Amino acid sequence: MRPIASVHDIPLGEGRTFAVDGDMIAIFRLRDGSVRATSAVCPHKGGPLADGQIDLKQVICPLHLNAWDLRTGCSLSGQPDVAVYPVSIDDDKIMLGD
Numbered sequence: 001m002r003p004i005a006s007v008h009d010i011p012l013g014e015g016r017t018f019a020v021d022g023d024m025i026a027i028f029r030l031r032d033g034s035v036r037a038t039s040a041v042c043p044h045k046g047g048p049l050a051d052g053q054i055d056l057k058q059v060i061c062p063l064h065l066n067a068w069d070l071r072t073g074c075s076l077s078g079q080p081d082v083a084v085y086p087v088s089i090d091d092d093k094i095m096l097g098d
């Protein structure tokens with residue numbers, strides 16, 4: 001587990017992209033204060049998932065409006081699944097990894 005960012009780097013209800021060991025990871029701060037992490041690259045055609053609309057369950061890619069479950073990475077609209085990563089908050093730091 002390693003610190004990636006401060007929670008204050010991500011406004012509530014939004015996502016941001018971070019480069020981690022050569023991978024682009026989208027970290028989302030849900031409106032209930034919890035966090036989720038997925039690949040930042042949309043599995044459909046490479047759109048920026050961190051710029052998508054989120055609620056407490058899903059992210060909707062801004063390019064073609066396909067949706068993925070933020071907890072499982074499963075597609076909700078018939079596309080390939082997206083990678084998800086374990087992420088948590090420790091004090092005000094966002095921690096990535098188990």
Ligand code: FES
Pocket residue numbers: 042043044045046047048061062063064065066
């Ligand atoms: S690139 Fe994300 S839905 Fe098409």
